[in-house]
Amino acid sequence: MSRVDRIWPLPGGIHPPEHKSESNGRPIARLPAPHHVVLPLHQNSGLPAEPMVAIGEQVQRGQLIAKGHHPVSALVHATISGRVTAIEDRPFAHPSGLSVPSIVIESLSDQEAALSPEAVSMAPMRDWATETKERLVSRIQEAGITGLGGAGFPSHIKYLGQRQIHTLIVNGVECEPYITADDRLMREHATDIVTGTQIALKILSASTAFIAIEDNKPEAISAIKAALVAVTDTRIKVKVVPTKYPSGGEKQLVYLLTGREVPSGDIPASLGIVMQNTGTLYAIKEAVVSGTPMTERVVTITGEGTPNPGNYWVTIGTPIQDALAATQVAVTGNRPRVIMGGPMMGYDVDITAPVSKVTNCLLVPSATEFPTAPDPDPCIRCGLCEQACPANLLPQKLFWNAVHHEWEQARLNSLSDCIECGACSWVCPSNIPLVQHYRFAKAEIKREAIETIKADQSRLRFEQRQARLERDAAEKDAKRKARAAEAAKAQAAKAQDTPSTLDASAKDAILASVARAKAKKAASTGPVTQEALENTVVLAQQAVDKTRVKLATAVSDGLPSVEALTGALQKLEKRLADAQSALQSHTETGDAP
């Protein structure tokens, strides 16, 4: 078998019940336009965007309403036409359950709507094959397209990387139980996805594209294959992978299809590979060929708590509770419980939070569907977790390390390479919530690392202060010696002087000593503090610069550290500002004695 057709079997993995048939039987339906949408300024893992509209302003669907200074902060587009009614903190569908600043848009009344244009239009690029790469990339950016899975990076970033890309992987694996959004999209929009793939190939100047689909989606496979036959593009190949969780994980899929492993801590681009979700490619095609900005996505609404499980086009920003209500789910208060994503990696969300670009599934379990796990038994070291781990880790060792706070050991056991897929927890006969322990351990290690950096910084500061004190002492010593020599001279001179001049010279000496004391005082407080402050400013500036560079590389390579770096940068910038203002006020007061 040639390399192109080959599948490299994934180590480990599990086969949880699929629960796909509940939602994949019916075509994707469109939910009615929401009454209002909530658009977080922090929609993706990049930097927050800044609003470009004011409260009360009227906006059109597809209009750019917020943007950041940094390339990684995606642009935020209005997803409905309407009026901005609030810019305030709103709950955000994120594991942290945080609230973030968001723009709220309320739809217009019918008369108003009749008067205003439907949506901002971008010129369709029907002849996209003749467009330049730059124009296509900026179209993707203007259309507000972000990755439709995972961290939700702005998609254009992937097309701006510096590294040469040869292979595009289209991820239609959808290995999480319950979710069928990609399945339905591939069945119904195979041709669009193929076109999106061709556009992406052009932008990347890549030579090959693999469309990966799990073998439990025969309809999607044949739809894509038929679409490929129609376009006869030999660069694009369908690769059917065996159904197994977590085959759709980015790293896992790269290995399955190419037999190569993404180096630890790096991204597929380091292997010349870019991975895109089917939904993202669909959105790219829409943006380029039809000029439609990305304002909606397919969401699987499923689980035993839904009367109408299925897939729906949902306007991005629709509050989750409204989307659920539109499918006849009874919503009261903060009930029902909703998991965003699948049962393996999804997380509980506040149902007042909006549907975001990464919301692939709203899973509404019945009270008995996901019973609370019984209290864990001790680890019997049966090794089932180890056999299930797709990353070749030793989950039972990591568990031991986490419980006993052995962070050094946890690093030896490659904790950071854990993708938190939950396969180990799933097989564990002792019901140990392993992934929770790993999250805890990772957080602790991070915290300690930050503390070490802080300690290093204060050590540095201490050393600098020490050096300065020594220097001062040396100077003082030198001055004292000089003074002693002067005094000796004066003494010698005095012996020869007359009494009358002696008085004057004593006066002089007193005056001189007062002046010296003054100067000394100035030397020991004024300039030194000034110097210290200047030092702090310089150090802070250096730190800020360094972090900026790091962030920029992280952004252009799409590294997961962006979020952490962004936070760090903000803190550092604040520190710099503080240091500058301290220096400023000191200089001002210092100048006016």
Added chain:
Amino acid sequence: MSLMQRSSPHVMGRNTTSRIMLWVIVAALPGLLALSYFYGWGYLINTVICVVSAVLAEAAILMLRKRPVLKTLKDASAVLTGVLLGVTLPPFAPWWIMVIASGFAMVFVKHLYGGLGQNLFNPAMAAFALVLISFPLPMTTSWSTPEAISGEPLPSFSQQLSHNLEWQAYDGITMATPLDHYKTKIKRLTADELAQTPEYVAGPFYGILWVNLAFLLGGLLLLFLKIISWHGPVGLFTGLLVLALPFSADADSAMPVLMHLFAGATVFGAFFIVTDPASSATSNRGKFIFGFGVGILTYCIRTWGNFPDAIAFAVLLMNISAPFIDHYTRPRTYGKPKPVSGYKLPEESP
């Protein structure tokens, strides 16, 4: 803890600890039955005594440690240790040997190290070694002989029971284990002469062969159920064969290879002892090395040592080495050029 319950994964497989233990017990039953068929009721009686005393001992230590008693007993690991001891100890040994062994296994080997999954040593093997060293006489003379070899019928259930319940070790028709027997006899006889002795006319290692095959059956069941992995057993057989093939080629001077494999506790050890996850090495590679070491040591102790069988001591020695093995046999994680080995983090490349 509320945070813990609400994060992914939200689903769990249906595996439970007690299910695993029960399957291992089930897998040991063919072996136990074969032992009882060829060597009499003693094994069954021993197993019952061991299981009961192991459970009671565990209950007692749990109460002392203020741990939930019923919930812990439900995991059936004490029962399993009892069964493993029952098939290991000599069938004519007096009851108190069972009680001491089971109690020691539970209290000292298992719970003083922190309980299930945390023991350094294999409880059954450590207990076996303890009673073997402490009570060498009953432990070496209380083995039984199949009727086809001794010509005498095995004792009836009630006879056997009264033997087991006595204080004194029974010393009627007992004899040494086949391995011991061959080892002592081959010093004076050739293999052909040995084959003419009453112990061998019924067939080469009559009885014990079937016992080993019965344990093999149970082991294959565990492999099939994916409860154990193949690495430990294959490691043990490899280790044993590496030495046995070259050094035991001459049946007139050394125990033949097939005897090494099928006339002792080898198969039992391979599938039921070396695979004990708590006291073995962790990674697949580690398990293989662990088994390999047990194989090598077993051969050495059998050939040059003084004990009836060597599996127990070989396992205990390897138990001590397991943490060390673990440090050098971490698997190569996805995306890492090579496995992280040893006790220190490699220098990070900038």
